[in-house]
Amino acid sequence: MNTSEIKKMIISSLNADADTVEVSRKLEEEGISYNFSSDFGDKVRNKLFSAGIIMNREVEFVKYMNFAFYRIALTGIAAIVVLLISIFLMQGSLSFNSFLGLSDSYDESIVCLLTGN
């Protein structure tokens, strides 16, 4: 089959009623075929295996991170609660000044403390 016949066949393959199976078979006979390399299957398997290992590691890492995050968050919440209770017991209130440790101080004594006079 010469090139002009191939061109005609290609164009006619786009007719709505064309026998497309026959066209693709004829093109393959003319050497127009597409293939991957002979070790394509092995490459896919290797990629799948190595990807699987990486994914497992990623999943494990995320699990550990979640676990560590919860432990840190719970410890933090517990520390804040203990701090609030101790402030309330020591200062008798939970006002802003009692948080800063200033509930018993007068303004003048703070000025003295800061300026040294």
Add this chain to the structure above:
Amino acid sequence: MINESYNLTEDDELLKASLNGDKNAFGEIVNRYQKMVARTVKGMLGDSVFAEDIGQEVFINLYYSLSEFRREAKLSTYIQKIAVNLTLNEIKRRKRFFSMFSQKANNEMHEFEIADHNTEESREASEIVNKALLAMDPRFRIIVTMRMLQGYSTKETAEILDLPIGTVLSRLSRAQEQLRNILIKL
């Protein structure tokens, strides 16, 4: 290595075995459908080294989405859909990448390697087909690839591309016109 005993096994059984972690069964699926994927990917991207990477991605995506396959369609249709989506994504990615560079670089996008062919005639025929395909608009190229290289009917093409039959028919006629103009120049 692919297990010889899987050669005559139905797709359904291969799927079940693959879902149960049988790597040989999945290997047989790869073996069975790699040529079909090659036609789609290489038809769309040219016979380049990148096409093989996309081909591998098709089967990797298939492996990780096996549990989502509801078996309403044929396995070949499902694989073909993955191949079409990944290939169109790659074309978009390349277009974005090359649009950042000069027109010269843009032209390099269409370069491809011609696979080894037995005769001068078949090499020439392949070159014509590849050049014509790569010169086409990707929307039409996919239609031509499905019809000419895969041998799908209009209905099958519409199903794979998730398009109404009317749209496929109108694209077919526009693709034919574009292809005719390209082939005159080759």
